[in-house]
Amino acid sequence: MSSPVKRARRPSGGRDALLETAVGEFIDRGYDATSMEDLSRAAGITKSSFYHHFAGKEALLRAALERAVDGLFGVLDLPEARTGSPADRLRVIVAAQVGVLMAELPYVTLLLRVRGNTETERWALERRRAFDAAVRALVRDAVDAGEVRSDVDPALAARLLSGTINSIVEWYRPGRPGTATLPEDVVRAAFSGIVPAP
């Protein structure tokens, strides 16, 4: 994977197209309520063709959640997210996290709905928590460095930040007017206010 934000769409070959169809069904019907039967029908192929690409429903879930998790952790690995002041790194991470959410919308949406009923879901939850912990540590560093106001509880700030970013999946759709600069808009909202004084 190159940049998690500008990642090129892979050619919509067999496996990726099936994964995308499955994620759409999981989001619409709920993972538990979706059968391999439903998935084959939605993809317009036979169940055995489906099994040729994926061992089963949980393998699909795992592949989908890995794609979202890889995108998120790719953000933390960006060179600009690893050097510089804590506040500058936080700016880079917030913008790139919004970028991943926009580029990988269905996968991130699925990740945010995970509740931990299967081994795969518990793994994904643990990865989400690790990502949030990394951001929380960075907010704490920014407070310690005097770059962020100390009347903010870093844990609460990190929760509100992640809540603000994640809520975007509720309304964002690719190409939606007014969202071309969403990553920078969210950075500004986080550092200056959603409704800042002039």
Place this chain on the structure above:
Amino acid sequence: MSSPVKRARRPSGGRDALLETAVGEFIDRGYDATSMEDLSRAAGITKSSFYHHFAGKEALLRAALERAVDGLFGVLDLPEARTGSPADRLRVIVAAQVGVLMAELPYVTLLLRVRGNTETERWALERRRAFDAAVRALVRDAVDAGEVRSDVDPALAARLLSGTINSIVEWYRPGRPGTATLPEDVVRAAFSGIVPAP
């Protein structure tokens, strides 16, 4: 209803206790997957006792969603939310909205999960949209009055604001340490930044 924020808990008599049990089950299992059988079992009463209080599952959903919707619209009706400058009214509304979310957590959680599959759900969605439209209009008024920076698209600001507030249901639990001043903390985050410069 007096203040939506300081609303006193009603005595946990029959009807209210059943409603609270039902909302918990709806949240855990999903509304569609919950039967009156499940609800009676969870409440520890017979199905016919349950029907004595509520005509059925959708009546329970309606009562639960009405409680959340009444709480939200009660915020818009607060005297301090109806007079003063747009920015001041917005401050009052944000704080009171967070207060309602905290006081009516399960009911607001259920409202935020509604997807519009039944007539009751479509009604609740329409009410949510009306609430959001009222806040969006107020953000717009604050921009027009020069109280809020005009480089913010009012529609986007209103979405981020509502996303930030609503995301609190994901982690807030009554009595959680560090949440005593949550309404004011969210107001400060909205107007000055979640991670503001010193």
